[in-house]
Amino acid sequence: MADRNAGSVLLVGNFLSAPGGARCVCEDLADHLAAEGWQVRRTSARISRPLRLCEMVATAWRQRDGYGVATVDLYSGSAFLWAEAVCEVLARAGKPFVLTLHGGNLPSFARRWPRRVRRLLRRAACVTAPSGYLREQMLPYRGDIVMIPNAIDLAAYPYLFRPRVSPRLVWLRAFHEIYNPTLAPRVLALLAAEFPGVELTMIGRDKGDGSFEATRQLAARLGVAHRLHMPGGVAKSQVPALLQRGDIFLNTARVDNTPVSVLEAMACGLPVVSTNVGGIPYLLTQERTGLLTAPDHAGEMAAAIRALLCNPALAARLSAAGRDLAAACGWSRVLPQWQQLLNGLRRKPSL
Numbered sequence: 001m002a003d004r005n006a007g008s009v010l011l012v013g014n015f016l017s018a019p020g021g022a023r024c025v026c027e028d029l030a031d032h033l034a035a036e037g038w039q040v041r042r043t044s045a046r047i048s049r050p051l052r053l054c055e056m057v058a059t060a061w062r063q064r065d066g067y068g069v070a071t072v073d074l075y076s077g078s079a080f081l082w083a084e085a086v087c088e089v090l091a092r093a094g095k096p097f098v099l100t101l102h103g104g105n106l107p108s109f110a111r112r113w114p115r116r117v118r119r120l121l122r123r124a125a126c127v128t129a130p131s132g133y134l135r136e137q138m139l140p141y142r143g144d145i146v147m148i149p150n151a152i153d154l155a156a157y158p159y160l161f162r163p164r165v166s167p168r169l170v171w172l173r174a175f176h177e178i179y180n181p182t183l184a185p186r187v188l189a190l191l192a193a194e195f196p197g198v199e200l201t202m203i204g205r206d207k208g209d210g211s212f213e214a215t216r217q218l219a220a221r222l223g224v225a226h227r228l229h230m231p232g233g234v235a236k237s238q239v240p241a242l243l244q245r246g247d248i249f250l251n252t253a254r255v256d257n258t259p260v261s262v263l264e265a266m267a268c269g270l271p272v273v274s275t276n277v278g279g280i281p282y283l284l285t286q287e288r289t290g291l292l293t294a295p296d297h298a299g300e301m302a303a304a305i306r307a308l309l310c311n312p313a314l315a316a317r318l319s320a321a322g323r324d325l326a327a328a329c330g331w332s333r334v335l336p337q338w339q340q341l342l343n344g345l346r347r348k349p350s351l
Contacts, residue, residue, distance in 0.1 A: 126345055
């Protein structure tokens with residue numbers, strides 16, 4: 001008898017773009033699998049965290065006859081508890097599941113709770129990581145982690161080769177202290193005297209920890225408020241056009257993994273200047289695909305931007321090499337890896 005769950009998958013993660021939240025990688029994966037003919041079930045789009053957890057658990061159990069394999073996004077902190085609860089239900093239902101590691105804080109969380117992390121990872125049929133950094137850091141807890149990179153729709157990001165750049169800076173991230181947004185206006189202030197036309201656009205949602213207002217107030221105190229534009233959060237479809245208005249992309253994070261925003265910027269041809277944290281040095285190579293600077297060091301980041309503005313050959317090299325790197329993370333290359341993995345696991349019992 002044919003397997004009625006062949007080609008059917010449950011994706012467990014944050015599907016929050018429709019209700020106004022950020023769009024996560026799991027949403028793109030769900031859409032691309034569905035376009036390839038998979039029967040895709042998704043959970044959850046609830047804004048309320050407790051309700052989201054309840055819906056994830058309930059969906060995994062109630063719809064157990066409707067999918068053959070599941071994927072579960074794994075983050076640190078309270079979100080780790082959610083994954084534990086969902087995976088317990090999946091195990092009881094006899095469903096093989098894939099854990100996908102996310103977030104630059106996960107390695108430090110694992111060092112704090114090694115037994116708990118090791119137990120959960122070993123229950124999965126497979127564990128994937130989107131970066132060499134997370135894979136390397138989490139190998140002590142599961143030795144066969146598979147690397148599948150975060151992906152982007154390359155066609156949605158028109159490429160503009162930049163043989164030279166202007167002082168139009170772009171930042172794209174949520175306003176939260178782990179992304180250190182206040183570093184950006186400090187850099188802007190250091191560049192203002194030397195480059196009178198310098199301006200900075202900071203795109204992202206206010207996560208509510210005070211970072212958005214702190215960034216705005218700091219720019220005012222430094223005398224660069226008129227050079228700073230803060231349009232807030234935007235739809236995913238608007239990102240390419242907003243990126244193309246700039247010439248240099250800034251990533252100021254204190255903790256990071258493989259940010260999709262950096263891939264998006266490189267796909268558009270923007271040279272990237274980023275703090276050298278977490279998975280960033282696994283993604284970018286100094287002076288080949290990006291410029292890396294010390295965390296929270298405004299002077300060093302300003303100097304890197306100055307180098308791009310004064311050295312067209314460097315800007316051109318980063319613009320071209322960045323696009324090539326982004327192309328390696330296009331869905332045309334990444335989706336077959338997911339399909340091969342899921343097809344291989346859908347009849348395999350969870351560990």
